Amino acid sequence: MALLSRASALARRLLRPLVLVIGPAAIAIAGFYFYMASGRYVTTENAYVKADLTVIASEVSGLISDVAIANNQRVATGEVLFRLDPRRFEVARARREAELHSARQRVEALKAKHRTKQAELTAAKRDAEYLRDELDRAEKLRLSGNISETRLMAARRLATQAENKIDVAREQIVEVLAEIGGDLALPTDEHPDVMGALAELRQAELDLQATTIKAPRDAIATNVTLQIGEYVGDGDAVLSLVSTDGFWVEANLKETDLTHLRVGQAAELWVDAYPEITWTAEVLSLAPATGAEYALLPPQNASGNWVKVVQRVPVRLQIDSGQAKPPLRAGMSVKVSIDTGFERPLPAILRTARAWILPDDY
DSSP: OHHHHHHHHHHHHHHHHHHHHHHHHHHHHHHHHHHHHTTTEEEEEEEEEEOOEEEEEOSSOEEEEEEOOOTTOEEOTTOEEEEEOOHHHHHHHHHHHHHHHHHHHHHHHHHHHHHHHHHHHHHHHHHHHHHHHHHHHHHHHHHHTSSOHHHHHHHHHHHHHHHHHHHHHHHHHHHHHHHHTSOTTSOGGGSHHHHHHHHHHHHHHHHHHTTEEEOSSSEEEESOOOOTTOEEOTTOEEEEEEESSOOEEEEEEEGGGOTTOOTTOEEEEEETTSTTOOEEEEEEEEOSSOGGGGSSSOOOTTSSOOOOOOOEEEEEEEEOTTOOOOOOOTTOEEEEEEEOOOOOOOOHHHHHHHHHHSOTTO
């Protein structure tokens, strides 16, 4: 028993100097490590999973005739979401087709009219030439006294009328040519009236196609409350599509944490739903303004009592693809740690000691 007591006392005497020396040394080393490492990692829990959100709206108004999806259903690109009653748009397309046919007929009729007027001008020129010859003969006969003055005046009147007919025919040709478009070689479908009718028909066809609303991308349909017979207005938002790929994280970092933050730095993520799993990511971009600048009612710091509040800046983190992880959902809470690679410089006293101990070229 006495031997054990002496051994215990000896151990205490030997341990006490070790504790007095090693303890403060360990604390100093730990403090030095945390000093050097502090500022390298930027962390926050004010971060959330984000995904592309597409709001689906109808381009035309009408009654819903078919709903092809259910709420929270996965849809593929080009898959039908819902349909509107197409009958009204089919009637509009038929009317536009008739108007196009009528416009083409009008242009063809104008071309035929132009040919007719050209023939009338040719005939009027022949008649005028004949009547001018008749007038010349009548004037010669009048000089010889073989015809009366009345017959001479009648010949002059007929010759004048023939010349007027030529002028009228020419003006009519110019008028028809203007209606055609100024160029007889212009194709019928390039005439302004026909092009306008074609545009109206194309719009009617687009409206008819718009009665079938399809998914623009692979996604999950949400907020689906459509019912058959429900009226949907032009531009009304009717449901949303949440992308199934390309998730990212938006971290709202304090402005004081941005000193050494740069695009391309590595990050680690922990989603609250899966606390034991680590995602890797990369800093993709930093917002050009703080969140307060995007607020509907930004703070008025120029009036009243001012209290300084640390602002937060949205930072986008791109999650590395190809990671076999559980599925993410938009809006999930995330803890973020970004490695900025920053290293604090040695304190002045340590730099001086290093200069004394180590050679200049070390």
